[in-house]
Amino acid sequence: MSPWSRLRIEPRDRALPPLFSLGLGVGLALLLGAAIFAGLGVNPLSAYAAMAAGAFGSGHALSEILVKATPLLLTGLAVALAARMLLWNVGCEGQLVMGGVFAAGCALFLLPPGAPPLPAASAALLCGALGGAAWALVPALLRAWGQVSEILTTLLLNYVAVILVEHLYYGPWRDPAGFGFPGTAELPAAAHLARLWPEALGRVHAGLPLALLLAPLLAFLLARTRWGFSVRVIGLSPGAARYARLNVPARTLAVLCCSGALAGLAGAGEVLGIHHRLQEGLAVGLGYDGIIVAWLARGNPLAAPLTALALGALFVGADQLQTNLGLPASIGQTLEAALLLGYLAGEFLARHRVAFGRAHVG
Amino acid sequence: MAANTNTIARGEPLLSCRGVCKRFGAVAANRDVDLDVWPGRVHALLGENGAGKSTLMSILAGRYRPDGGVIRVRGAPVAFASPAQARTAGIGMVHQRFMLIESMSVAENVRLAAPGARDADIAALGERYGLSVDPARLVADLSMGERQRVEIVKLLMRGADILIFDEPTSILAPAEVEALFSVLRRLKAEGRAIVLITHKLDEVLALADDISILRRGRVVAGCLTLDQAPGRRELARLMVGREVLLSVEKPPRDCGAEDETVLAAQGLSGLDASGRPAFADVDLAVRRGEIVAVIGVAGNGQDALARCLAGLGGGTAGSVAFAGHEGGRAMPAARWRGARGLSYVPEDRHGAGSVAAMSLAENALLTGQADERGGPLLDLARGAAIVERAVRDYRLKAESPQAPAGSLSGGNLQKLILARELAAEPALLLAEQPTQGLDLAAAEDVWQALLDLRSRAAVLLFTGDLKEALSLADRLAVIFRGRILDVIAADDPTAIERVGLLMAGVAAPATADGGRNGTGACA
Ligand SMILES: Nc1ncnc2c1ncn2[C@@H]1O[C@H](COP(=O)(O)OP(=O)(O)OP(=O)(O)O)[C@@H](O)[C@H]1O
Ligand SMILES: [Mg+2]
Numbered sequence: 001m002s003p004w005s006r007l008r009i010e011p012r013d014r015a016l017p018p019l020f021s022l023g024l025g026v027g028l029a030l031l032l033g034a035a036i037f038a039g040l041g042v043n044p045l046s047a048y049a050a051m052a053a054g055a056f057g058s059g060h061a062l063s064e065i066l067v068k069a070t071p072l073l074l075t076g077l078a079v080a081l082a083a084r085m086l087l088w089n090v091g092c093e094g095q096l097v098m099g100g101v102f103a104a105g106c107a108l109f110l111l112p113p114g115a116p117p118l119p120a121a122s123a124a125l126l127c128g129a130l131g132g133a134a135w136a137l138v139p140a141l142l143r144a145w146g147q148v149s150e151i152l153t154t155l156l157l158n159y160v161a162v163i164l165v166e167h168l169y170y171g172p173w174r175d176p177a178g179f180g181f182p183g184t185a186e187l188p189a190a191a192h193l194a195r196l197w198p199e200a201l202g203r204v205h206a207g208l209p210l211a212l213l214l215a216p217l218l219a220f221l222l223a224r225t226r227w228g229f230s231v232r233v234i235g236l237s238p239g240a241a242r243y244a245r246l247n248v249p250a251r252t253l254a255v256l257c258c259s260g261a262l263a264g265l266a267g268a269g270e271v272l273g274i275h276h277r278l279q280e281g282l283a284v285g286l287g288y289d290g291i292i293v294a295w296l297a298r299g300n301p302l303a304a305p306l307t308a309l310a311l312g313a314l315f316v317g318a319d320q321l322q323t324n325l326g327l328p329a330s331i332g333q334t335l336e337a338a339l340l341l342g343y344l345a346g347e348f349l350a351r352h353r354v355a356f357g358r359a360h361v362g
Numbered sequence: 363m364a365a366n367t368n369t370i371a372r373g374e375p376l377l378s379c380r381g382v383c384k385r386f387g388a389v390a391a392n393r394d395v396d397l398d399v400w401p402g403r404v405h406a407l408l409g410e411n412g413a414g415k416s417t418l419m420s421i422l423a424g425r426y427r428p429d430g431g432v433i434r435v436r437g438a439p440v441a442f443a444s445p446a447q448a449r450t451a452g453i454g455m456v457h458q459r460f461m462l463i464e465s466m467s468v469a470e471n472v473r474l475a476a477p478g479a480r481d482a483d484i485a486a487l488g489e490r491y492g493l494s495v496d497p498a499r500l501v502a503d504l505s506m507g508e509r510q511r512v513e514i515v516k517l518l519m520r521g522a523d524i525l526i527f528d529e530p531t532s533i534l535a536p537a538e539v540e541a542l543f544s545v546l547r548r549l550k551a552e553g554r555a556i557v558l559i560t561h562k563l564d565e566v567l568a569l570a571d572d573i574s575i576l577r578r579g580r581v582v583a584g585c586l587t588l589d590q591a592p593g594r595r596e597l598a599r600l601m602v603g604r605e606v607l608l609s610v611e612k613p614p615r616d617c618g619a620e621d622e623t624v625l626a627a628q629g630l631s632g633l634d635a636s637g638r639p640a641f642a643d644v645d646l647a648v649r650r651g652e653i654v655a656v657i658g659v660a661g662n663g664q665d666a667l668a669r670c671l672a673g674l675g676g677g678t679a680g681s682v683a684f685a686g687h688e689g690g691r692a693m694p695a696a697r698w699r700g701a702r703g704l705s706y707v708p709e710d711r712h713g714a715g716s717v718a719a720m721s722l723a724e725n726a727l728l729t730g731q732a733d734e735r736g737g738p739l740l741d742l743a744r745g746a747a748i749v750e751r752a753v754r755d756y757r758l759k760a761e762s763p764q765a766p767a768g769s770l771s772g773g774n775l776q777k778l779i780l781a782r783e784l785a786a787e788p789a790l791l792l793a794e795q796p797t798q799g800l801d802l803a804a805a806e807d808v809w810q811a812l813l814d815l816r817s818r819a820a821v822l823l824f825t826g827d828l829k830e831a832l833s834l835a836d837r838l839a840v841i842f843r844g845r846i847l848d849v850i851a852a853d854d855p856t857a858i859e860r861v862g863l864l865m866a867g868v869a870a871p872a873t874a875d876g877g878r879n880g881t882g883a884c885a
Contacts, residue, residue, distance in 0.1 A: 010443040223740075224742075226736070229727070229731065233717055233731075236718075242714065
């Protein structure tokens with residue numbers, strides 16, 4: 001008899017603590033990653049060493065982790081918020097792009113020349129949030145009053161957003177003085193998000209403290225306000241929500257639009273803080289990565305900063321693999337997938353036990 | 363010892379436990395439990411709310427693993443890792459909370475448990491045992507009693523010979539209880555072993571061959587035979603650990619509050635949750651200072667009527683007026699969405715009345731959120747205070763207000779929901795089966811609380827328990843096939859008989875003071 005025929009998978013009475021499943025997940029992800037490296041003909045140990053050196057080896061690298069973590073945290077919060085109501089906002093990518101479009105549009109066409117920096121940047125950020133919310137509005141309305149799946153609508157709108165932004169910077173918004181390069185003119189300096197400490201923190205901008213502030217704010221909103229309570233009730237028990245006469249359509253609309261606004265902020269931050277113009281390189285998957293940030297954080301806004309940092313570090317380290325070891329550029333995404341798979345396996349093992357042989361009285 | 367003589371007289375038990383223990387964190391749900399179940403006998407398992415009955419049965423059914431102890435089936439030790447293994451060993455359980463998939467048909471649900479069962483087999487088996495349910499119907503459309511029949515059919519389809527019933531009668535109307543009992547007697551006569559959990563002494567005395575009583579996880583009386591069993595009062599005392607009266611004193615109505623109608627429905631018609639006509643032309647008024655009971659055999663439209671009156675929709679014609687809402691003016695049924703001052707205790711305490719994953723304090727705040735008043739913050743201190751009051755006033759057993767509602771036993775969850783709705787100080791309490799699943803002492807506490815509330819407010823009680831209705835209500839409205847056949851004063855000496863007949867759809871001649879306008883006696 002093969003040992004597999006005696007394999008038993010049984011649910012545990014009580015799940016193991018979250019830290020355990022996280023550790024297990026990371027461990028499994030490392031193993032999976034090692035297998036991928038080996039498959040690519042690279043020694044896993046030297047690959048991990050190169051990643052660690054790339055991510056943590058220099059002040060510049062560390063600051064780049066923070067730069068990457070900023071939009072990741074915002075899109076992670078966006079996904080986590082919607083998920084609390086069992087809504088799956090997979091449209092953060094499009095909302096992020098539209099956040100960038102609205103922020104850039106505001107900076108280029110709405111701000112009066114000579115506007116002081118703080119109000120100018122704030123107005124542009126706000127427009128970015130509005131852009132994200134606006135992009136989530138139609139899926140929200142369709143979901144709230146038409147029972148149309150938000151998964152489909154938000155996802156499809158991502159493609160529309162990407163086409164729209166390309167049209168803008170290849171077409172009407174292209175910088176006439178840009179030697180034909182696709183992209184808008186540089187945004188007025190007043191609308192740029194301040195770099196926090198350029199000498200030590202490089203490109204880290206004011207979007208980071210904003211995102212770090214929003215995480216506990218969101219946690220508080222969900223845990224301690226009546227609004228957040230109703231959102232959680234709707235997510236956990238539709239029957240109880242009906243019984244408590246909660247206004248489900250109104251909450252659906254609000255939650256999806258807030259989620260879109262968070263993703264829009266992420267895009268606005270990228271445009272106003274990093275690119276300083278609308279150009280190629282905005283739709284690079286940060287919206288989809290938010291799903292992973294939110295999952296790894298188990299939907300908890302307070303844990304999202306940590307998972308956003310972890311994912312940021314992974315991306316910065318993976319860049320190193322590409323330059324130093326000549327691995328394909330997609331290695332970052334591949335490792336990200338390994339991390340998610342490892343996490344899901346860890347979650348499963350926290351809820352189930354795997355044993356060989358006959359059951360015995362415990 | 364009694365157990366020894368029993369063993370000799372009846373041979374080997376089909377199922378036996380020795381020293382079974384189970385903890386949930388700090389709570390010892392079962393401690394050193396011994397239990398024997400014989401073929402062809404009904405073993406009644408009694409005990410107060412939270413005593414550990416459901417936990418013990420869930421262990422036997424393979425849902426939980428014991429922390430210690432030995433379980434033998436047909437003499438051989440077993441350790442179930444899953445419900446599937448327990449099923450293979452011939453053990454089947456009808457849980458307190460049904461385990462059916464609502465969006466599937468009856469036959470599909472049965473096939474999940476017994477693959478390959480054909481519709482014809484299911485119908486034939488149902489016919490044979492008096493458990494007929496149309497295999498093609500959707501479970502979502504079934505009444506609680508019909509769902510229970512599906513659960514039993516699932517067990518029988520698999521040929522289970524150790525059958526566990528966790529409070530099967532708490533959701534049934536009297537006539538349905540009788541029907542269930544004849545099913546149980548039949549199963550017993552076939553030589554199957556049956557474990558029956560109930561809080562109702564009459565049922566124990568009517569059906570049980572052996573009796574075990576749990577308290578705080580321990581067996582306080584093991585395997586008594588019916589003739590060894592102490593009297594009702596003593597049995598009740600053993601069950602809950604204190605003296606219970608087994609009845610309540612209903613003070614006469616205070617007629618000062620007369621005519622202050624709190625809720626009035628006129629010509630009300632409406633649909634059930636799946637959109638079928640459920641009740642029609644209902645005229646019903648509840649005044650402050652009285653308890654009105656709507657009574658009927660389950661499935662006669664009372665669920666839909668309760669939902670509609672509570673403002674959860676379903677009304678199609680007629681009007682509802684509620685004192686203190688829009689000046690007490692009657693509003694079209696379709697627009698009635700409830701109001702401040704109306705509290706509702708729903709029958710479905712798991713799916714509607716509570717959120718398992720949330721804390722007790724949060725659950726205590728579940729209703730009243732739609733209300734626009736109150737600040738933006740969640741008043742968790744108020745929630746915790748409601749929980750603590752329930753612990754004090756209704757002996758709610760809970761680790762702390764922060765414990766999840768999902769960790770409460772069925773009866774304790776019911777106590778929490780009642781405490782929440784009473785804490786709102788409603789002008790009208792609409793309570794559906796408020797004592798369902800409560801032990802005798804807790805039921806007595808709730809009856810008392812309803813009678814206390816009656817002095818300040820109006821109570822509309824939906825119950826299938828005729829005794830409860832007669833001992834609490836001032837007037838009884840009998841519902842049959844969606845219509846209120848008559849409203850009878852509870853102090854009418856012929857009330858019992860007439861209500862009984864009306865529930866079966868037989869119109870009885872009205873007495874002089876009774877009839878639709880019966881008011882109940884005043885002080
Ligand atoms: N999953 C769980 N997690 C934590 N505690 C639990 C869990 N299930 C049961 N308990 C606790 O174990 C004790 C026994 O619960 P159990 O459901 O067995 O009671 P019961 O005798 O069936 O009560 P009732 O008559 O109210 O249904 C209770 O104190 C309950 O709070
Ligand atoms: Mg129970």
